[in-house]
Structures are given as structure tokens and as C-alpha cells.
Amino acid sequence: MEKVRIGCIGTGGNTRAHLRRYSSIPEAEIVALADPSKESLDRMAEEFPQLGALPQFDNHPDMLAQVEMDAVLISSPHTLHYQQGLDVLAAGKHLLLEKPMVCQTVRAKSLIQAAKEADRLLMISYQRHFQGPYLYIRDQLRSGALGEIQFVAALQSQNWLNLTVGKWRQKMSLSGGGQLNDSGSHLVDILLWTTGLRAEAVLGFTDNMGTEVDIDSATTIRFTNGAHGTLSIIGNSPMWWEEFSIWGTKGTLLYRNGTVLQSSFGQSEMTEVTQFPEDSTPDRNFVDAVLGRAEIQVPPECGLAVIELTEAIWRSAEEGRIVKVSDLT
Numbered sequence: 001m002e003k004v005r006i007g008c009i010g011t012g013g014n015t016r017a018h019l020r021r022y023s024s025i026p027e028a029e030i031v032a033l034a035d036p037s038k039e040s041l042d043r044m045a046e047e048f049p050q051l052g053a054l055p056q057f058d059n060h061p062d063m064l065a066q067v068e069m070d071a072v073l074i075s076s077p078h079t080l081h082y083q084q085g086l087d088v089l090a091a092g093k094h095l096l097l098e099k100p101m102v103c104q105t106v107r108a109k110s111l112i113q114a115a116k117e118a119d120r121l122l123m124i125s126y127q128r129h130f131q132g133p134y135l136y137i138r139d140q141l142r143s144g145a146l147g148e149i150q151f152v153a154a155l156q157s158q159n160w161l162n163l164t165v166g167k168w169r170q171k172m173s174l175s176g177g178g179q180l181n182d183s184g185s186h187l188v189d190i191l192l193w194t195t196g197l198r199a200e201a202v203l204g205f206t207d208n209m210g211t212e213v214d215i216d217s218a219t220t221i222r223f224t225n226g227a228h229g230t231l232s233i234i235g236n237s238p239m240w241w242e243e244f245s246i247w248g249t250k251g252t253l254l255y256r257n258g259t260v261l262q263s264s265f266g267q268s269e270m271t272e273v274t275q276f277p278e279d280s281t282p283d284r285n286f287v288d289a290v291l292g293r294a295e296i297q298v299p300p301e302c303g304l305a306v307i308e309l310t311e312a313i314w315r316s317a318e319e320g321r322i323v324k325v326s327d328l329t
Contacts, residue, residue, distance in 0.1 A: 001070070001290075001291060002027065003027050003028070003029045004027055004028055004029065004070050004071055004287050004290045004291060005029050005031045005068065005069040005070045005071070006022070006028060006029065006030050006031065006069060006070070006071050006072065006073055007030075007031055007032040007033070007034065007063055007064070007067060007069040007071075007072045007073070007093075008030065008032070008033050008034065008072070008073045008075070009034050009035075009060045009063070009072060009073070009074045009075070009076055009084055009088075010034075010035055010073075010074060010075040010076035010098075011033050011034075011035040011037075011040045011041055011043075011044040012035075012040055012075065012076075014075045014098060015044070015073065015075040016043075016044060016047055016048070018073055018075065018125075018283055019044075019048055019051075021281050021283040021284070022283055022287075025283060025284060025287055027287050027291060028283070028287050030051060030054065031054065031055075031067055031068070031069050032054055032055045032056070032057065032063045032067040032069065033051070033054055033055070033056050033057070033063075034056070034057040034058070034059060034060040034062070034063040035056075035057075035058070036058050036059065038058075041056050055067050060084055060087060060088075061087060064087065064088065064091040064093070065091075069093060070093065070094060070290060071093055071094035071095065071096065071121075071286070071290055072088045072093045072094070072095055072096070073096045073098075073125075074088065074095065074096070074097050074098060075098040075125075076098075077168050077174035077175060078100055078102075078103055078174065078175050078176045078177075078181060078182075079103055079173060079174055079175065079176045080174070081097060081098070081100075081101065081102050081103075082102045082103075082104075082107045082110075082111060085097055085102075085111050085114070085122070086110075086111065086114055089111075089114045089115055089117075089118040089120050089122070090114070090118065092118060092120065093120060094120050094121040094122075094286075094289075094290050095115070095120065095121065095122050095123070096123050096125055096282065096283070096286045097122065097123070097124055097125065097300075097303070098124075098125045099124060099125060099126055099185045099186065099189070099303070099306075100176070100181050100182075100185040100303065100306060100307060100310070101124050101300060101302075101303025101304065101306065101307060102303070102307060103176030103177065103181065103307065103311075104176075104307065104311065105304070105307050105308050105311050105328045106328075108300070108303055108304040108307050108308075109304065111300065112300045112301070112304065115300065121286075121289055121290060121296055122299075122300045123282065123285070123286050123289065123296040123297075123298050123299065123300070124298045124299075124300060124302055124303040125282045125283075125286075125298070126186060126189045126190075126193075126282065126298045126302060127186075127281060127282050128186055128189065128190050129189075129193065129282070129297050129298050129302075130279060130280040130281055130282060130284075130285065130297065131279055132276030132277050132278065132279050133255060133258060133260050133273075133276055134190055134194060134255075135276065135277040136260060136273060136276045136277060137194045137244070137246070137253055137255065137260065138193065138194040139277070140253060140262070141194055141195055141196070141246065141248075141253075142196065144250075145250065145251065145264075146246060146247075146248030146249075146250050146251045146252070146253060146264075147248040147249030147250030147251065148225075148227075148248060148249045149195055149197065149223075149225070149227045149246060149247075149248050150227055150228075150247050150248060150249060151227060151228055151229055151246075151247040152191060152195060152197070152227065152229035152230075152244075152245065152246050152247070153229060153230045153232075153243070153244075153245045154187050154188075154190070154191045154229070154230070154231050154232070154243065154244050154245075155187075155230075155231075155232040155233075155234070155241070155242070155243040155244075156179075156183065156184055156187045156232070156233055156234070156241070156242045156243075157233075157234035157235075157237035157239065157240065157241045157242075158179065158183055158234070158235060158237055158240050158241075159236070159237055159238060159239070159240075160178070160179040160182070160183065160215065160235035160236075160237075161209060161211070161215050161235045161236045162236075169182055169213075170211050170212060170213055171212060171213075172212040172213055175213055177213055177214060177310070177314065178206075178208070178211070178213030178214035178215055178217075178235060179213075179214065179215060179217075179233050179235040180206075180214050180217050180233050180310055180313065180314075181213075181214075181310055184217075184233045185306055185310070187231070187233070187242065187244070188231065188306045188309055188310060189302055189305075189306050190244060191229070191231065191244065192302070192305045192306065192309065193302055193305075194244075194246075195246065197223040197224070197225060197227060197229075198223060198224045198305065198325075199221050199222075199223055199224075199308065199309045199312065199325050200222050200223055200224045200324065200325060200326075201221075201222045201312075201322050201323065201324045201325065202219050202220065202221050202222075202309065202312045202313050202316050202322070202323055202325070203219065203220045203316055203321075203322045203323075204217060204218070204219040204220075204312070204313035204314070204316040204317045204323075205217065205218045205219070205317055206313075206314070206317040209235075209236060214233075214235075214314070214317075215235035215236055216233060216234055216235055216236065217231070217232070217233045217313060217317070218230070218231075218232050218233075219231040219232075219313050219316075221309075231313075240257075241257060242255070242257055243255060243256055243257075250264055250265065251263055251264035251265065252264075252270075254270070259272065260272070260273040260276075261273070282297075282298060285297050285298075308325050308328060309325065311328055312324075312325050312327070312328060315327070315328070
């Protein structure tokens, strides 16, 4: 195989971002588009006139049945991911699935099993796995530079409430949840992926601010290794801001909107880190993995860990009690 033929389910703004990246990957070839929205398909044709002659479908089963392809990108409303993913894997195609993987723990496990039975790749498109600062943090933690992790704190703020008014992200039937399940999903993933921690129990609080979905959330977490942490999502904010901090028995790492500071016991000041691993993209890794050149860097188990923690937070907030992640299994 010299090229990976890719079909797209969903043609919104996020898919267009993927296609801009695929345009710089010679081994990637977009062969078909599926979306029930003609308006969205038309916007895609405006931005990518070279794709104007491609087969277009208003449903993905027809695309899978009528066009030869090796792999599929799914970037659609979150609650649609599960059935669409099952259909893609049943058709024998490799799958790059946008975040969040699914909106229920039981469905994450089911999709992982379906990929194993189909012997197809299933990768989740968490792009922070390919960004230098997060790669540096992961490498430092896994090398033991900070010692044993004792506490983590993650915070994200965004004008999510106002930016999503009237859109599918504020409709529970399509989004499955609010900012925690949307852009906040990236932060949950980074917390778990870089540290290697797994949540044991959570106490969560959410505020829907008059909408169907969570806008703000505040969570205290106990991890299986005995460490503790906090996760804060602010969806009614005038600006984007992201923080991620780790305290270990040997030192501390602080991420502040792209800036990384590091300190160890005995240092009088924190040091700003300026050298990071090279950036890449999930699209590049996915194509390489389909071609047999690489292992996928975001396996579906990452998506499972994220929805386990997310679903535990929702349940804790709804029931007003500490929830063990094992309660969801």
C-alpha cells in the first residue's frame, strides 16, 4: 500500500482542519465525504475545490458500501460516534475517531472490542499527544525526574457558553455533555496520559447555567496510587486559558498556556523549559500506522480512561456523593 484512501464522516470545521493537515501528507488520499448537511458539504467544497468531484453522501452507510477506502475519519456530534464507529469497523476500515471517543464507559469498551474483532486500527484524535510541551512533560514524568506523583491540578477556561449557543454542542442528545466532554476532554486526557495515573474516586460539582449541559465543573480526584488532584473547567470565561501542574516527591512541573516551568528540591527558582520534542499530528501518525510504519500514539484505551473519569464526575455531581470509577464498570 502506497496511499491510504480515507473517507470522512462529518464535514464541519474540525474535519476541514484535518483535511488541511492531510493535504501535506502525500500518502493520504481523501476519497469520499458523508454528511447529512448539504450546507456543510458546500462549505467543504468552497474551501477545498480540488475535492469537488469526490463522491458525496448524506449518510455514511452508503459511503462505506459504494466507495473503496482503507480508513475513515469520524468528526461528528459526540453521541453519534459509537454507532458510526461500529459501522466503520464492521466494514473492515481503520478508524481515526475524534474526541471524545464516546459518551459512555460501556460503549468505549464495546468499541475497543469491535476493533479487536475486526483486526482494524482504532485511534483517538487527541492532538496534544503530538505537541512538544506535553511530550516533554510526559517524558519527564515517566523518566522519574519528578519522583512519585503526589498531586496534580488541571484548569481550563474558555468562552464556551457563548460560542456554542444554538449549536449542537449545547444539545444533550448530540453532545452527550458540556465543555467537560468537549474541549475539556483534551485536558482530562492530558492529565491521565502524561502522568499514567488512573482515577479511583471523584467528588464533582457542575453548573449548567440554564442550559442542557455542564458549563462549569469542579472536581476533586483520588488516584489509584494514592495521589490527589483537582480538575476545573470554566465555560463562561472571556479568554482561553489552560494550566496543568504536577507535584512529585522530587520536583514540580507547571504548564501555563504553552510555557513550561520546572523546579526540583534544592533549586531557589523555577526554570523555564525552552527545548521540546518535535511536534507532529494525529493525522500523520494515523497514516503511518495504517501503512505499517508506526504504532498509533493514541490508542482507544486513552479514550476509555477519559470517559471513565468524565462519567464518574457527572454521576457524582448528579447524586451529590463521592463516586468510585469502578462503579461504572
